[in-house]
Amino acid sequence: MFAAQHVRTVQRSPVNRWWVVGGMGLAVFLASLDMSIVNVALPAVRDALDAPTAITQWVVLGYLLPLVALALPTGRWLDDVDHRSVFIWSSTGFAIASLAAGLAPKIGWLIAARMVQGLFGAALMALIPVLITTSVEPGVRGRAMGVVDTLGMLGLISGPAIGGVIVASVGWPWIFYLNVPACVGLVLLALVHVPRTGRLRPPGRAAVVEAGFLAGSTIAIMLALTLATGNQPQWLFLGLVAVPLLLIWRRLPASVPVRTLLTLPDMRAPLAALAATAVASGLIFFIVPFLLVTILATSVPLTGITMLAFPLGAAALGPLAGLLADRYGPRRTTLLGLVVLTSGLLLLLPAGPAWSAGDVAWRLTVAGAGIGLFNAPNMSAAMSASPKALLGTAGAATSVARQGGFALGPAVATLVWGLSGYGAGGIRYAFLVASVVVVLGALPVAREFWRNRRAPGRLTMFVRAGSSIRRRNRPAEVDTTVDSEQQ
Incomplete structure (x- = not known):
């Protein structure tokens, strides 16, 4: 009886805390802004700290390393601790590390500060989808994910422009100082609007x-x-x-929660699709500037403007994607986004010296629209498929899939382009490879969409089966899933 009473209490808990969704959007905006703004500042950092170029790139990689490596252990830890406390301490730690990065006198100090940023960023990135999922009811979850995804894309769009102005006017340290007041705002928001979910314990x-x-x-x-x-x-x-x-x-016993999640087809499919689209996005951001500058002889300023077409297309479709996901189901909208993304990549296949920057820009807009239609519904599907006891692990798994894909994309582009002699043909092959990767990522989503259409109750069965595995070492009162039947 106690378990049943607890389930009813959870279902009647406050929902649609849009202030929390807005705060998560701000956190994603900062993370996206931080990624794009730091790249712009790297030449200034190299000159100011008298660092070799090969070492300077670790200002970016040093942040990504803990973000990827610590995501899964952090996610498992989040399944058992108070989310509000973790969010407050992670935001505080991120602010302190940002301050240390801005004060760095040497490149080694800066890289170390960036790694500490990544340490706290790993907790924040795993927490964001969890807090969104638990702050709104299933009927508006797609829209909430769409708001956050749109703000993330706006961070990518505004990063180069904001970074250029800051570096030119007040200096590169201020790209890190900007994080401090924003993190203070996030801490205040968590104190007021995020409820406690347990106790805080060290890993x-x-x-x-x-x-x-x-x-x-x-x-x-x-x-x-x-x-x-x-x-x-x-x-x-x-x-x-x-x-x-x-x-x-x-x-290791620690890998059991991750393997439990991956036994659920409704979790594997979104993760595979997320990794595939991240590879394609990373490839686009890397190879398209070379297409514009090297093959089409486009000026650097015009190249930067042309590249904005991709995140602008994604930002424009993000809110619509959330609405479509809530109305027609996340899987259907996810598949639509994958189809549009693949179409944009295929439209880039004929790229050659006769093209102009405009020819590239409208095709990038199509591909970006596909990403915009994909991101929010896919995240909604992934988090809704997770047992409630494993929400932290699920959020961490999505972070690994995304960050790992972004890191792999440029490597795939470089390998394919290099094997083809660094010509226009190699760039076309890279777009073809990206198209194939996206199609392969779409196949599990299409298969699960078809299976769930034929057996509507099947998803609930899988979620409860996965939850039962986790419950063996947990108290009975956490026996609750995330309303995945609403999909």
């Missing part, structure tokens, strides 16, 4: 061991992707070092 020894294996594998993969440039694709084999580390991690 256990098992989480530290798990993080070590995942960090080792991530470092191997990132070094392989970083070094496999030019005519040295053989460095990609360095990534094989990650294989035994991941196999050991798979045998």
